[in-house]
Amino acid sequence: MRIAFIVYDDLTLLDFAGAYDPVTRLKTMGFLDDLEYDVCAMGEKVKSFEGLELIPNKVHNNLSVYDYIFIPGGNGVMKLFGDKDFMSWIKGVSSSTIVTAVCGGALVLGAAGFLSGKQATTHPEFMKYLYKFTDKVKDSRIVSDGNVITARGVTSAVDLGLYLCERIAGKEAREKIQKQMDYLSYTCD
Numbered sequence: 534m535r536i537a538f539i540v541y542d543d544l545t546l547l548d549f550a551g552a553y554d555p556v557t558r559l560k561t562m563g564f565l566d567d568l569e570y571d572v573c574a575m576g577e578k579v580k581s582f583e584g585l586e587l588i589p590n591k592v593h594n595n596l597s598v599y600d601y602i603f604i605p606g607g608n609g610v611m612k613l614f615g616d617k618d619f620m621s622w623i624k625g626v627s628s629s630t631i632v633t634a635v636c637g638g639a640l641v642l643g644a645a646g647f648l649s650g651k652q653a654t655t656h657p658e659f660m661k662y663l664y665k666f667t668d669k670v671k672d673s674r675i676v677s678d679g680n681v682i683t684a685r686g687v688t689s690a691v692d693l694g695l696y697l698c699e700r701i702a703g704k705e706a707r708e709k710i711q712k713q714m715d716y717l718s719y720t721c722d
Contacts, residue, residue: 534568534569534601535570535598535601536556536569536602537570537573537591537594537601537603538570538571538573538602538603538605539574539602539603539623539638540573540587540589540605541574541575541607541609541619542579542609542612543580543581543582543607543609543612544579544582544605544606544607545605545608545636546581546582546585547687548605548607548635548687548690549581549587549605549690551691551694552603552605552690552693552694552697553603554691554694555694555697555707555710555711556570556603556694556697556698556701558710558714559702559706562706562709564698564706564709571594571599572587572591573589573591573594573596574587574592575593575616575618575619576592577589577592581607582607582609596623596625596626597625597626597630599626601630601631601632601633601697602630602631602632603633603634604623604634604642606634606639606640606655606656606686607637610638610641613644614644620644623641624646629680631680631682632681632682633681633684633693633697634683634684635684635687635693636655636656636659636686636687636689639653639663639684640655640666642666643663647680647681648666648667649666651678652669652671652678652681653666653667653670653671653676653678653681653683654671654673654674654676654684654685655670655686656685656687657686658686674689674692675692682696684696698710
């Protein structure tokens with residue numbers, strides 16, 4: 534199992550870390566010893582909207598080798614739409630890859646063509662933009678439709694991470710990870 538966490542300048546840190554933390558616990562807590570995960574970017578480092586620098590371990594790598602990719606939201610999303618290299622890179626995932634996103638990351642999935650005919654959600658303030666990519670916009674915390682999984686705004690990243698844990702390793706793994714994180718409220722529509 535291989536997962537790519539995509540990072541870019543001006544991402545929202547909690548969008549990234551909220552999903553990254555529970556998913557990586559699948560390996561660190563011994564549920565999936567063969568789990569591999571990479572932090573991937575177009576450049577050698579990125580800076581979150583909050584000012585934290587992130588150093589990816591993979592740069593402009595082949596995304597077609599991953600079972601899952603995850604795209605966080607953030608103020609930098611709007612710049613990505615005009616970045617032909619970035620959008621081409623994202624479009625390079627395999628047709629069997631499960632694409633996931635939180636908040637404005639769902640708009641990136643839409644711009645890359647992944648939301649056509651799919652149900653999706655995003656931050657309530659971005660719902661009107663999501664309609665450009667799909668007419669099946671849902672006002673739900675997490676929406677799963679085939680190989681596309683999207684989540685609403687910032688804090689829903691934790692729920693998305695836990696949802697992915699359950700989808701990948703089962704309910705018991707998700708419950709143990711959730712307990713270890715001391716996260717009391719888990720919601721999946």
